[in-house]
Structures are given as structure tokens and as C-alpha cells.
Amino acid sequence: xxxxxxxxxxxxxxxxxxxxxxxxxxxxxxxxxxxxxxxxxxxxxxxxxxxxxxxxxxxxxxxxxxxxxxxxxxxxxxxxxxxxxxxxxxxxxxxxxxxxxxxxxxxxxxxxxxxxxxxxxxxxxxxxxxxxxxxxxxxxxxxxxxxxxxxxxxxxxxxxxxxxxxxxxxxxxxxxxxxxxxxxxxxxxxxxxxxxxxxxxxxxxxxxxxxxxxxxxxxxxxxxxxxxxxxxxxxxxxxxxxxxxxxxxxxxxxxxxxxxxxxxxxxxxxxxxxxxxxxxxxxxxxxxxxxxxxxxxxxxxxxxxxxxxxxxxxxxxxxxxxxxxxxxxxxxxxxxxxxxxxxxxxxxxxxxxxxxxxxxxxxxxxxxxxxxxxxxxxxxxxxxxxxxxxxxxxxxxxxxxxxxxxxxxxxxxxxxx
Ligand SMILES: CSCC[C@H](NC(C)=O)C(=O)O
Ligand SMILES: [Zn+2]
Ligand SMILES: [Zn+2]
Numbered sequence: 499x500x501x502x503x504x505x506x507x508x509x510x511x512x513x514x515x516x517x518x519x520x521x522x523x524x525x526x527x528x529x530x531x532x533x534x535x536x537x538x539x540x541x542x543x544x545x546x547x548x549x550x551x552x553x554x555x556x557x558x559x560x561x562x563x564x565x566x567x568x569x570x571x572x573x574x575x576x577x578x579x580x581x582x583x584x585x586x587x588x589x590x591x592x593x594x595x596x597x598x599x600x601x602x603x604x605x606x607x608x609x610x611x612x613x614x615x616x617x618x619x620x621x622x623x624x625x626x627x628x629x630x631x632x633x634x635x636x637x638x639x640x641x642x643x644x645x646x647x648x649x650x651x652x653x654x655x656x657x658x659x660x661x662x663x664x665x666x667x668x669x670x671x672x673x674x675x676x677x678x679x680x681x682x683x684x685x686x687x688x689x690x691x692x693x694x695x696x697x698x699x700x701x702x703x704x705x706x707x708x709x710x711x712x713x714x715x716x717x718x719x720x721x722x723x724x725x726x727x728x729x730x731x732x733x734x735x736x737x738x739x740x741x742x743x744x745x746x747x748x749x750x751x752x753x754x755x756x757x758x759x760x761x762x763x764x765x766x767x768x769x770x771x772x773x774x775x776x777x778x779x780x781x782x783x784x785x786x787x788x789x790x791x792x793x794x795x796x797x798x799x800x801x802x803x804x805x806x807x808x809x810x811x812x813x814x815x816x817x818x819x820x821x822x823x824x825x826x827x828x829x830x831x832x833x834x835x836x837x838x839x840x841x842x843x844x845x846x847x848x849x850x851x852x853x854x855x856x857x858x859x860x861x862x863x864x865x866x867x868x869x870x871x872x873x874x875x876x877x878x879x880x881x882x883x884x885x886x887x888x889x890x891x892x893x894x895x896x897x898x899x900x901x902x903x904x905x906x907x908x909x910x911x912x913x914x915x
Contacts, residue, residue, distance in 0.1 A: 580677025587654030631898035642906035694868030699816030753849025
């Protein structure tokens with residue numbers, strides 16, 4: 499069977515019509531909400547239709563010009579209780595189309611039932627799984643004590659500044675009365691599913707190395723390049739020590755160590771002019787258990803060692819080290835984990851290695867779990883040929899159909915009585 503672009507051959511049964519949830523997922527994948535100019539109007543139109551189909555009121559808040567947060571609200575039978583937030587972002591990262599097997603925005607389903615598209619893992623699948631789970635629960639006439647909000651935010655992929663980071667301080671966010679949030683996680687190639695209870699802090703650092711200029715044919719003293727070399731060695735030696743620490747400790751995952759990657763180098767004007775400054779930038783990710791003050795002292799010391807006039811500045815400096823409780827005594831975690839157990843789902847608890855919108859939710863003191871119900875799948879977010887199999891996608895809807903009732907029925911907490 500040929501790859502299927504329009505759903506006519508889908509289902510693997512030759513001529514059987516495609517599951518409507520899969521069709522909706524593929525339709526959403528085709529919207530070009532891709533940076534640098536995401537078609538957010540297309541997403542708003544899509545969500546407006548979903549609001550009507552589900553019979554759920556829609557709230558739209560323009561947090562910055564052209565950046566709208568959309569919320570569909572399913573009011574609980576006891577709306578005074580804290581609500582459940584099901585968050586997802588609508589934007590996706592760009593693609594190198596020449597490296598893809600299929601058009602990254604055609605949502606092609608191949609003969610094995612794998613659906614290819616930018617956002618198929620990150621995180622348009624999760625958006626549609628939330629929607630379809632709520633659709634099925636409503637159709638079955640279910641109601642729950644707690645209100646459930648489905649929230650769709652822009653700009654997560656570019657740091658969330660014109661999205662969740664701004665909205666979380668908005669009075670409309672306060673009105674949602676959130677008690678517990680679910681947001682994105684990562685695929686797991688094994689049978690298990692990964693859940694994230696915290697994130698590493700991103701630090702984006704540029705180190706500036708000034709130096710004496712001069713003719714490229716001479717031995718000029720105190721050059722920018724000599725300092726740059728010392729900086730690079732000091733930062734990358736630490737990187738290597740952390741890499742070893744990760745390799746030696748078999749129970750460690752990426753989220754447990756600090757990574758440093760040199761991502762940009764700038765400086766120089768001509769082959770034969772020794773430059774007056776050279777800069778190097780690093781993407782550093784620091785686990786919540788690390789001492790951030792001590793780490794900054796270390797950066798300061800490395801710069802000093804490289805040269806008295808070597809300085810650094812931050813383009814990003816996450817300082818929030820809050821994690822979400824995964825103690826059995828925590829009512830939210832207990833509801834989440836026991837429901838997964840009832841479905842025979844094995845959970846692996848980890849610190850998210852990169853940054854998601856959950857960091858803004860945790861920063862205001864709310865519990866948030868990062869979870870994308872994707873197992874038996876390679877981690878392909880931001881990668882070429884990102885795909886998700888239809889069967890894993892459909893199982894994910896069933897998982898949320900079970901999780902949402904459990905979370906929306908967590909009994910009133912002592913703080914809510
Ligand atoms: C720090 S803002 C950028 C956010 C981005 N998130 C992901 C998931 O790739 C990152 O961690 O680089
Ligand atoms: Zn994402
Ligand atoms: Zn992403």
C-alpha cells in the first residue's frame with residue numbers, strides 16, 4: 499500500500515475509513531504553525547471549531563500582539579475546587595525538508611501506520627489526545643467534581659516569553675484556579691513511559707574575550723584568541739567530567755548532570771587582522787539539585803583564569819529549581835501514578851533535560867507533570883522524520899480517558915475544604 503496523504507487508504511484494512519481521531523490529528527499536523535512565522539490564525543480557527551463540537555466555552559487572551567492563549571473549559575460539578583490544566587503548545591520548530599522522507603506538513607501515514615509530521619511527537623499528538631479524550635468522556639455523559647481546562651499556548655518553542663511566561667502572571671490565569679497541570683514530556687523507546695517532575699535550568703552564556711589587535715603576520719601578545727582557547731578548554735573540560743559522571747552512574751539520566759555545549763563563536767574581520775574581541779556562547783543545562791550560586795562562581799573563576807578582562811553575560815538564566823512531588827502521599831501524584839498502575843503502565847520518573855512551559859507553572863508553585871503518552875517510539879522531537887504510530891497515538895487517547903477522570907475526581911484537599 500502506498501503512503502496515504504488523505505486518509506482514503508488509512509486504517510491498514512484496505513478501504514476501511516480512518517479513525518476520526520487519527521483524521522483530526524493529521525488535519526492538525528497540516529496546519530503550518532511553524533516558526534519563524536507560525537500560522538496561529540489557522541490554529542485559532544481549528545480550536546474554535548473544536549470548542550463548538552465539544553460544546554465547551556472558549557476563552558481567548560491575547561497576551562502579546564498576535565499571540566493568543568486559548569482555553570476550553572469543562573466545568574466540574576464542584577467548580578470551587580482547584581481545576582486540572584491540560585496544557586499544550588500550538589507552535590512547532592522548523593524542518594530541513596530535504597532530509598524528510600515526506601512533506602513535513604502533509605501528515606503522511608505509511609504502510610506501517612506511522613504518521614510523519616512536524617509536531618507528531620512535539621506536541622500536536624498530545625493536543626489532539628486531550629481533545630479526543632474529553633470528547634469521548636463527554637459523549638459518555640461523564641461528569642467530574644473538578645473543572646478541566648484545555649489550554650493551547652503559542653511560542654513555547656521560542657522560550658514561551660510571549661506565551662506561558664506572560665500568561666501565568668495574567669489575571670485570567672488566576673481565574674482558572676489551577677490545582678494541578680499536565681504538559682508535554684518525551685517519547686520512550688521502551689515499553690515504559692517517562693514522566694517528568696522537574697526540569698534543568700537553561701543558562702545561555704556568552705563569554706567575551708577582548709585582546710590586542712594587530713597584523714596577522716606577527717606574534718602579538720595578549721590576543722583574544724588565546725583567551726578564547728582557555729575559556730573553551732575550561733568549559734569543555736567540565737563538560738567531559740559531567741559526561742563521564744553520566745556514563746559511570748548507571749542510574750543517572752541526562753537530567754541528573756550538567757551539560758555544556760559550545761554553540762556559537764563570533765569574532766574577526768579579516769584573515770590578516772588579529773581581532774580586538776572574540777566571543778563564544780554556551781548552552782548550559784543545570785539540574786535542580788545543583789547549587790546555582792556555586793556554579794556561577796565557577797563560571798566567574800573560569801573567565802578570570804582565561805584573562806583579567808574576560809567577561810560573561812546571560813541570554814537566559816533559569817533560576818527556578820522547584821520540582822513537583824512524586825511522593826505517594828501527594829494526592830495529585832497518587833491519582834496520576836495509581837491510575838497508570840491500574841493500566842499496567844510502567845513509569846520512569848526523570849528530570850526533563852531541556853525546558854518546557856512546565857517551568858513557568860512550577861515557578862508559581864503549582865505542581866506540573868510532563869507526560870506525553872508515547873512509548874515504543876524513538877525520541878524524534880525537533881528531528882528529521884518525526885513520526886508517531888497511529889496505534890500509539892490511539893492508545894494515548896485511552897490513557898487520557900482514564901487519567902482525566904482520576905485527576906478531576908481527586909477529593910477536596912485539606913486546603914480546599
Ligand atoms: C529556554 S527556552 C527554549 C526552550 C527549548 N525547549 C525545548 C523542549 O526544546 C529548549 O530547551 O531549548
Ligand atoms: Zn514541545
Ligand atoms: Zn519542542
